[in-house]
Amino acid sequence: MDVVLDVKGLSKQYKKGVYASEDVTFQVHKGEIFALIGPNGAGKTTTIRMISTLLKATEGDAVVDGHSILTEPEKVRECITYLPDEAGAYKTMRGIEYLRFMASIYAKQKSDIEEFVKRGSDICELGDRLNDKISNYSRGMQRRLLLARAIMSKPSLAILDEPTSGLDIINALEIRRIIKKLAADGMSFLLSSHNMLEIEYVSDRVGIISKGHLLEVGPSRELVAKYGVNNLEEVFEKVVTVH
Amino acid sequence: MKFSILLKKELKEMLSPTTIITMLLMIIVLILAGKAMSKAVGEIQEDAKTITICDQDQTDFTKAMIDAIDKDENTEVKRVEIKSDDYSKELDDVDCKNVIIIPKGFTEQVAQHKTATVKFAQKMTSIATFSNVNQGSKNALTALEKGIKYTIYAQSNLDQATRDQLEQPIELEEYTVVSDKQDQIASSTVASLMSSQSMFIPIVMFLLIMYTSQMIMNAISTEKLDKTLETLLSSPVSRLSVISAKMISAAIVAALQAAAYMYGMNKMMDGITGGAASDQNVDALKKLGLSLSAGDYVLVGIQMFLTILIVLSISIVLGALAKDAKSAQTLQMPIMMLAMVPYFVTMFIDVKTASPIIKYVTMIIPFTHSFIANQNVMFGDYTTYFIGLAYQFVLLCVCMFLALRIFMSDRIFTLTLGGGKKKSGGLFAKKKPSYDEED
Numbered sequence: 001m002d003v004v005l006d007v008k009g010l011s012k013q014y015k016k017g018v019y020a021s022e023d024v025t026f027q028v029h030k031g032e033i034f035a036l037i038g039p040n041g042a043g044k045t046t047t048i049r050m051i052s053t054l055l056k057a058t059e060g061d062a063v064v065d066g067h068s069i070l071t072e073p074e075k076v077r078e079c080i081t082y083l084p085d086e087a088g089a090y091k092t093m094r095g096i097e098y099l100r101f102m103a104s105i106y107a108k109q110k111s112d113i114e115e116f117v118k119r120g121s122d123i124c125e126l127g128d129r130l131n132d133k134i135s136n137y138s139r140g141m142q143r144r145l146l147l148a149r150a151i152m153s154k155p156s157l158a159i160l161d162e163p164t165s166g167l168d169i170i171n172a173l174e175i176r177r178i179i180k181k182l183a184a185d186g187m188s189f190l191l192s193s194h195n196m197l198e199i200e201y202v203s204d205r206v207g208i209i210s211k212g213h214l215l216e217v218g219p220s221r222e223l224v225a226k227y228g229v230n231n232l233e234e235v236f237e238k239v240v241t242v243h
Numbered sequence: 244m245k246f247s248i249l250l251k252k253e254l255k256e257m258l259s260p261t262t263i264i265t266m267l268l269m270i271i272v273l274i275l276a277g278k279a280m281s282k283a284v285g286e287i288q289e290d291a292k293t294i295t296i297c298d299q300d301q302t303d304f305t306k307a308m309i310d311a312i313d314k315d316e317n318t319e320v321k322r323v324e325i326k327s328d329d330y331s332k333e334l335d336d337v338d339c340k341n342v343i344i345i346p347k348g349f350t351e352q353v354a355q356h357k358t359a360t361v362k363f364a365q366k367m368t369s370i371a372t373f374s375n376v377n378q379g380s381k382n383a384l385t386a387l388e389k390g391i392k393y394t395i396y397a398q399s400n401l402d403q404a405t406r407d408q409l410e411q412p413i414e415l416e417e418y419t420v421v422s423d424k425q426d427q428i429a430s431s432t433v434a435s436l437m438s439s440q441s442m443f444i445p446i447v448m449f450l451l452i453m454y455t456s457q458m459i460m461n462a463i464s465t466e467k468l469d470k471t472l473e474t475l476l477s478s479p480v481s482r483l484s485v486i487s488a489k490m491i492s493a494a495i496v497a498a499l500q501a502a503a504y505m506y507g508m509n510k511m512m513d514g515i516t517g518g519a520a521s522d523q524n525v526d527a528l529k530k531l532g533l534s535l536s537a538g539d540y541v542l543v544g545i546q547m548f549l550t551i552l553i554v555l556s557i558s559i560v561l562g563a564l565a566k567d568a569k570s571a572q573t574l575q576m577p578i579m580m581l582a583m584v585p586y587f588v589t590m591f592i593d594v595k596t597a598s599p600i601i602k603y604v605t606m607i608i609p610f611t612h613s614f615i616a617n618q619n620v621m622f623g624d625y626t627t628y629f630i631g632l633a634y635q636f637v638l639l640c641v642c643m644f645l646a647l648r649i650f651m652s653d654r655i656f657t658l659t660l661g662g663g664k665k666k667s668g669g670l671f672a673k674k675k676p677s678y679d680e681e682d
């Protein structure tokens with residue numbers, strides 16, 4: 001299988017001597033949903049931000065579609081989209097304006113723009129509300145809009161930090177369904193979450209991260225079997241106590 | 244192409260209806276201020292013409308004196324009766340702002356060649372009538388003196404030529420010199436013609452600095468807090484284009500503001516000079532180089548624009564470092580202080596001739612040079628103007644460099660100031676950033 005994301009020994013120190021993430025290594029394949037799971041402060045966002053070229057890695061490298069984040073960050077940005085944790089959108093814009101603005105940034109040619117906007121509007125299912133100011137959106141509506149934005153341009157790799165945090169069951173389910181469908185079409189996902197039960201359903205493989213270390217990587221079903229427990233949460237508990 | 248998309252977005256955000264309305268309001272306020280002032284000055288002149296007199300002495304001498312004053316074409320006498328010492332009540336009764344009271348025994352004092360006493364009561368309704376008050380009593384005194392002279396001369400056997408000479412033995416021909424230019428006009432007249440200008444420029448300058456800094460700090464801190472900045476910086480646009488789009492659009496908006504302000508100022512000055520000052524006075528100001536020519540406006544504009552760019556580059560950093568909306572506000576403090584000091588100092592003293600400490604401390608603050616730019620240009624002190632311009636330019640480069648450095652590195656995400664547990668907020672926040680990471 002094609003490797004879309006190849007993370008090799010990625011480390012980050014915010015302060016000298018304190019690793020927020022240390023020697024993180026994993027791969028994400030084409031059409032795969034990979035989830036980084038771990039408690040608050042585990043280093044998920046830090047790892048994701050390095051891959052998204054927002055933060056410079058202290059050590060290690062990550063390669064997206066053959067482009068290194070160290071040497072070709074501009075090329076990497078053309079292959080990814082990133083949805084930050086608890087992100088917002090421009091409050092003064094209307095939903096549709098936001099989609100159009102972001103579409104024109106990701107578009108490689110003019111004709112892409114309308115295609116992206118069309119796909120985005122379909123995905124977020126906001127209908128007429130797309131003509132409303134974003135400041136009038138509920139949290140769930142805004143999250144749907146942002147998610148639509150992140151996947152409308154069909155990047156090789158969509159990086160979503162806590163994509164369903166703060167959403168109700170219905171919305172979360174909907175988002176999971178969208179992600180699965182797009183992955184089936186060949187898009188790759190790197191997600192993060194501390195809701196391990198949810199991740200168990202959506203992801204193909206998970207990476208358990210704690211205190212900056214990636215402790216275990218594999219399909220959730222295999223991990224559950226390996227540790228002889230009932231679910232991912234229990235796997236996590238075991239993994240953390242062992243290490 | 245990507246850059247123009249970013250620029251368009253920033254412009255749309257910064258040129259919000261509020262901004263445009265504020266700009267229009269500023270112009271309107273300035274024009275109205277010009278109108279109001281020209282009216283006020285006109286009223287003072289009108290008021291000064293009428294003199295209200297109460298003659299309690301009622302002798303032939305005082306009557307003749309008052310008639311003599313009345314005959315003068317520059318003054319008009321209103322005769323009233325004041326019966327008590329309760330001036331508040333009496334002034335209300337006769338419906339006057341002020342009154343000259345010629346007390347009983349006045350004629351006797353004059354006859355005995357003593358200095359005669361008259362009373363003058365002025366009602367003060369607000370400090371705005373301050374200039375009015377001074378003029379009232381001075382005019383009253385001059386008028387009375389004239390009246391006494393006329394009457395005494397009439398009773399004497401001096402010939403007409405001597406009387407005329409005594410009437411005005413000296414005429415003052417005042418000249419005002421400004422750098423290498425001079426004209427026949429009293430410097431006090433010049434000062435009063437200029438006072439409105441020296442009052443308004445600093446206020447608007449101050450507002451402009453605060454407004455610009457708030458605009459860009461808002462723009463950048465909300466982007467950071469809403470994480471739209473992260474989204475943008477992980478998209479296929481360069482960081483440089485993101486920050487430059489912000490700066491350029493803020494600069495465009497600021498330039499528009501400055502232009503609006505200049506236009507308003509110009510209109511205001513037209514209003515004042517057109518309404519109150521005689522053509523002769525306006526000509527005198529022009530001759531003295533104290534009215535700004537088109538070239539002068541450009542110079543002042545450039546100076547102001549530089550200040551705005553410095554404000555922008557400092558504010559963009561401060562805004563980017565804000566932890567939350569509240570700390571973004573506290574982080575505006577340093578800018579406010581930097582604008583406040585030159586605002587007050589230049590309002591009350593002449594910086595260039597002040598004591599060295601005050602002078603250099605104020606001059607080090609970059610904004611000062613914009614506060615004194617119009618004075619420098621008007622009074623032909625181009626050396627100070629261009630030194631200030633060069634200093635601001637160097638400072639601008641430094642600030643831009645620092646802003647770019649922070650923006651292009653991790654620090655835009657890792658460095659935070661103000662509020663929170665780090666306790667590095669407040670005034671000194673700017674000087675002591677807490678780096679979370681080494682280079």
Ligand SMILES: Nc1ncnc2c1ncn2[C@@H]1O[C@H](COP(=O)(O)OP(=O)(O)OP(=O)(O)O)[C@@H](O)[C@H]1O
Nearest residue numbers: 014020039040041042043044045046194656657679
């Ligand atoms: N700007 C920063 N400066 C210093 N330390 C930081 C900074 N950002 C994060 N850290 C630290 O790095 C570690 C990892 O944080 P990170 O945000 O990656 O965790 P996370 O796994 O995303 O947690 P959460 O589930 O709460 O989002 C934490 O200990 C955090 O305190």
Ligand SMILES: [Mg+2]
Nearest residue numbers: 044045085161
């Ligand atoms: Mg996180």
